[in-house]
Amino acid sequence: MSEGCVSSRPRPRDRIAGAARDLFHKHGIRGIGVDAIAEAAGTNKMTLYRHFGSKDDLIIQCLRDVALEAEAWWAEIESEHPGDPLAQLHAWVRGGAEFVFDDERGCDLANAAVELAETNHPARRVIEEIKTEHRNRLAKLCAKVGIAQADLLADTLSLLLEGARVSRQSVGVEGPSAKFVRMCEAVIASFQNPNLCAF
Amino acid sequence: MSEGCVSSRPRPRDRIAGAARDLFHKHGIRGIGVDAIAEAAGTNKMTLYRHFGSKDDLIIQCLRDVALEAEAWWAEIESEHPGDPLAQLHAWVRGGAEFVFDDERGCDLANAAVELAETNHPARRVIEEIKTEHRNRLAKLCAKVGIAQADLLADTLSLLLEGARVSRQSVGVEGPSAKFVRMCEAVIASFQNPNLCAF
DNA sequence: CCGGGTTGATACAGATCGGTAACATCGAAG
DNA sequence: CTTCGATGTTACCGATCTGTATCAACCCGG
Numbered sequence: 349m350s351e352g353c354v355s356s357r358p359r360p361r362d363r364i365a366g367a368a369r370d371l372f373h374k375h376g377i378r379g380i381g382v383d384a385i386a387e388a389a390g391t392n393k394m395t396l397y398r399h400f401g402s403k404d405d406l407i408i409q410c411l412r413d414v415a416l417e418a419e420a421w422w423a424e425i426e427s428e429h430p431g432d433p434l435a436q437l438h439a440w441v442r443g444g445a446e447f448v449f450d451d452e453r454g455c456d457l458a459n460a461a462v463e464l465a466e467t468n469h470p471a472r473r474v475i476e477e478i479k480t481e482h483r484n485r486l487a488k489l490c491a492k493v494g495i496a497q498a499d500l501l502a503d504t505l506s507l508l509l510e511g512a513r514v515s516r517q518s519v520g521v522e523g524p525s526a527k528f529v530r531m532c533e534a535v536i537a538s539f540q541n542p543n544l545c546a547f
Numbered sequence: 548m549s550e551g552c553v554s555s556r557p558r559p560r561d562r563i564a565g566a567a568r569d570l571f572h573k574h575g576i577r578g579i580g581v582d583a584i585a586e587a588a589g590t591n592k593m594t595l596y597r598h599f600g601s602k603d604d605l606i607i608q609c610l611r612d613v614a615l616e617a618e619a620w621w622a623e624i625e626s627e628h629p630g631d632p633l634a635q636l637h638a639w640v641r642g643g644a645e646f647v648f649d650d651e652r653g654c655d656l657a658n659a660a661v662e663l664a665e666t667n668h669p670a671r672r673v674i675e676e677i678k679t680e681h682r683n684r685l686a687k688l689c690a691k692v693g694i695a696q697a698d699l700l701a702d703t704l705s706l707l708l709e710g711a712r713v714s715r716q717s718v719g720v721e722g723p724s725a726k727f728v729r730m731c732e733a734v735i736a737s738f739q740n741p742n743l744c745a746f
Numbered sequence: 747c748c749g750g751g752t753t754g755a756t757a758c759a760g761a762t763c764g765g766t767a768a769c770a771t772c773g774a775a776g
Numbered sequence: 777c778t779t780c781g782a783t784g785t786t787a788c789c790g791a792t793c794t795g796t797a798t799c800a801a802c803c804c805g806g
Contacts (some may be wrong), residue, residue: 359752360752360753374664375664375665376577376661376662376664378575378577378578378661378662379577379664379665380794381792381793381794382794382795383792383793383794391753391754391797392753392754392755392756392797393794393796394691394753394754394755394756394795394797395752395753395754397794397795397796398752398753402794402795403793403794403795438636453664454661457717458661458713458714458716458717459661461716461717462575462653462657462658462661462662462713462716463575463577463578463661463662463711465575465578465652466571466574466578467573467651476718476719477719478716479714479717479718479722480718480722483722483723485719496648500726500730502723503722503723503725503726503730504707504723504726504730506710506714506723507706507707507710507711507714507723507724507727507730508703508706508707508710509710510709510710510713510714510723511707511708511709511710511711511713512706512710513705513707514656514657514661514707514709514710514713515678515705515706517657517660517661518656518657518660518674518675518678519675519678519679519682520675522704523678523682523702523710524682524701524703524705524706525706527699527700527702527703528706530699530746531699531702531703531706531746533745534695534737534744534745534746535734535745537745538733538737538745542746544743545733546732546733546734546736546737546740547729547730547733551775557784559782559783580762580763580764581763581764581765582762582763582764590783590784591783591784591785591786592764592765593766593783593784593785593786594768594782594783594784595767596764596766597782597783601764602763602764602765
């Protein structure tokens with residue numbers, strides 16, 4: 349297999365997937381056509397359809413790539429604070445804040461669920477699967493921290509992040525999302541004091 | 548003006564606006580066409596375009612109608628617990644839970660912001676305006692309750708609701724959204740005890 | 747050099763979309 | 777009854793969309 353060439357142009361398939369992710373993210377799934385994706389990838393529609401049988405297939409591939417990137421993010425968090433779950437949890441908050449503030453278009457998975465309203469759309473299973481895994485991972489981290497109600501803390505943080513990313517699209521960065529970090533830290537601190545915790 | 552007839556069929560304009568809200572909500576703004584809206588309203592596309600100059604105009608009208616319904620919701624909350632801000636706040640939480648659990652498609656305003664990705668789309672100004680007013684209203688209520696950090700509590704509750712409604716679309720009702728009420732109540736209780744409050 | 751898989755280019759099909767023109771019809775007010 | 781505005785009907789335009797067919801060019805291993 350062509351493993352030797354390193355600095356060359358990626359193969360059409362990867363260029364297409366990359367361009368699709370970028371354009372889906374910027375304009376929304378229904379806001380961009382396969383023609384524009386192929387052109388942005390420096391190829392044409394025919395090649396796109398030779399690698400991905402349909403636009404839906406391409407969408408699903410992009411969502412899976414999002415999941416891969418999220419896994420890399422988790423790995424980065426763990427490698428930066430090895431054996432220190434609490435530091436990892438705070439790194440999760442800081443990383444989430446970067447998502448909120450450095451990107452005005454929110455979460456691709458959540459956006460896709462909004463755009464693909466049909467409950468039978470094949471992408472919906474993928475979205476739910478990825479989001480659920482993300483949730484479980486956060487809950488496991490909270491448990492490692494020693495939080496008594498780890499699942500509840502994980503779900504609270506999940507909703508805060510999800511809400512911050514979607515609120516930023518409607519109200520802007522100056523809206524409720526601005527205080528995302530502060531809220532998360534307070535919630536974590538609250539869960540760490542079981543005696544005083546109101547949850 | 549025709550104020551007398553009460554039990555008759557609404558005029559085409561209102562039927563169109565109602566059908567549009569329903570179909571936009573179910574299928575998304577980009578997922579439904581003006582033809583289908585006109586047909587669902589028991590009229591035709593020509594009449595639609597005589598009342599609303601464009602699909603964008605119709606979208607904006609629907610968003611404004613959403614705002615009207617939200618105002619009615621606020622009025623209901625206040626009328627059910629007159630002079631009791633804390634009860635009103637708890638009623639807000641229960642009402643928000645109804646939005647989360649009784650409707651699988653989330654907030655029309657947030658969804659529209661996701662679907663209309665172009666930052667210059669005329670609907671975006673409307674969305675931001677309505678969401679901001681909603682936020683201010685909740686903050687004012689928190690202040691009336693006597694919360695010290697009223698704005699922060701309002702923003703936290705806002706993010707929890709926004710997150711719960713969007714998370715429900717990706718992960719389902721069994722996901723993090725399931726504990727929405729519990730989270731809100733705990734956050735409120737936490738803010739009511741300034742000494743113990745971690746926020 | 748040769749042969750086969752990959753890619754590029756172009757044209758097209760079929761459907762749907764937002765939006766408009768033209769004309770028939772109806773209903774109520776005068 | 778007549779008149780006029782609101783509505784219904786039909787056909788259409790141009791653009792865009794997903795997806796395909798066809799054929800030429802290319803690159804790389806043998």
